[in-house]
Amino acid sequence: MRPYPDDPDCSAQQAEADRIDVTTRVVETHDSAKRRTELEQMLETLQTGDEIVVTHLYVLADSTRHLIEMLEHMESRGATVWSLRENIRTIERASLSFLETARHLVQLQSDVISMSTRAGITKAKEQGKQTGRPRKADENVRRAIAMYQSKNYSLADIREQTGISKSTLYRYLESETIDTTEKG
Numbered sequence: 001m002r003p004y005p006d007d008p009d010c011s012a013q014q015a016e017a018d019r020i021d022v023t024t025r026v027v028e029t030h031d032s033a034k035r036r037t038e039l040e041q042m043l044e045t046l047q048t049g050d051e052i053v054v055t056h057l058y059v060l061a062d063s064t065r066h067l068i069e070m071l072e073h074m075e076s077r078g079a080t081v082w083s084l085r086e087n088i089r090t091i092e093r094a095s096l097s098f099l100e101t102a103r104h105l106v107q108l109q110s111d112v113i114s115m116s117t118r119a120g121i122t123k124a125k126e127q128g129k130q131t132g133r134p135r136k137a138d139e140n141v142r143r144a145i146a147m148y149q150s151k152n153y154s155l156a157d158i159r160e161q162t163g164i165s166k167s168t169l170y171r172y173l174e175s176e177t178i179d180t181t182e183k184g
Contacts, residue, residue, distance in 0.1 A: 002028035002036075002059055005118040013055050016084055022053055031119055033062040043070065048078030056085035057104065058111035067108065144169050 001013040010027055017025060026042045039060075042052070052074065054060045060081065061067035071090070074081060080091040086104045121131050144164040147153040155166045164172075 001025065001055075002039075003031045004058065004115050005031075005122060007055075013059065016055050017053065020053065020084075031115070033066075043073055043077075046074060046077040046079040050077070050079040051082055051091065052079060053082045053084070055083075056111065057083050057088075057108045058115060061108065063112060064105050064108060067105075140164060141168075141172050145172060148173070 001010045001017070003010055007013055008031075014025075026038050028036060028038045046052075052060070057067060060083070061070055071081065074090075080089070082089045082091075086107070088104065124131050140162050141164060144158050144162040147158045147161070148155075148169060153161075155169070158169065159165055
């Protein structure tokens with residue numbers, strides 16, 4: 001098990017382990033791809049017949065290459081993997097078509113990117129950094145709206161003078177309409 005944004009305290013993974021009666025639990029204290037000391041220690045102590053159970057492949061591997069390296073190591077030790085979400089159990093031979101296998105690998109890559117992005121956003125927020133697209137200055141937006149409503153300026157003129165794009169201007173105009181109709 002290891003923490004990730006949807007399960008930062010590993011409680012969902014613990015519940016899954018309870019459900020299938022896992023005997024030994026290996027839990028990383030962080031979600032980083034580096035310094036996976038608990039995973040490395042577990043891999044070194046694997047014995048023939050051991051089965052590693054994970055809720056999904058992302059918990060085990062940080063990339064497709066990492067997954068292949070670990071599967072090769074486990075196979076050399078006579079151990080197997082059971083990934084619950086993907087319903088993959090390497091003790092069962094050739095149960096997936098190539099298409100299904102490819103889909104699982106694509107999902108792993110998607111999970112790696114998603115979890116890395118979410119971890120970065122969480123870390124940035126903890127450091128007090130604003131995430132997302134920077135907001136335009138309110139005075140500038142008000143000026144752009146006033147220019148638009150005066151009907152004396154083209155959208156190109158408004159953009160040139162205020163830096164507010166057509167789509168941003170329309171978004172503000174739409175939200176202004178919504179705000180005034182909700183108030184009235």
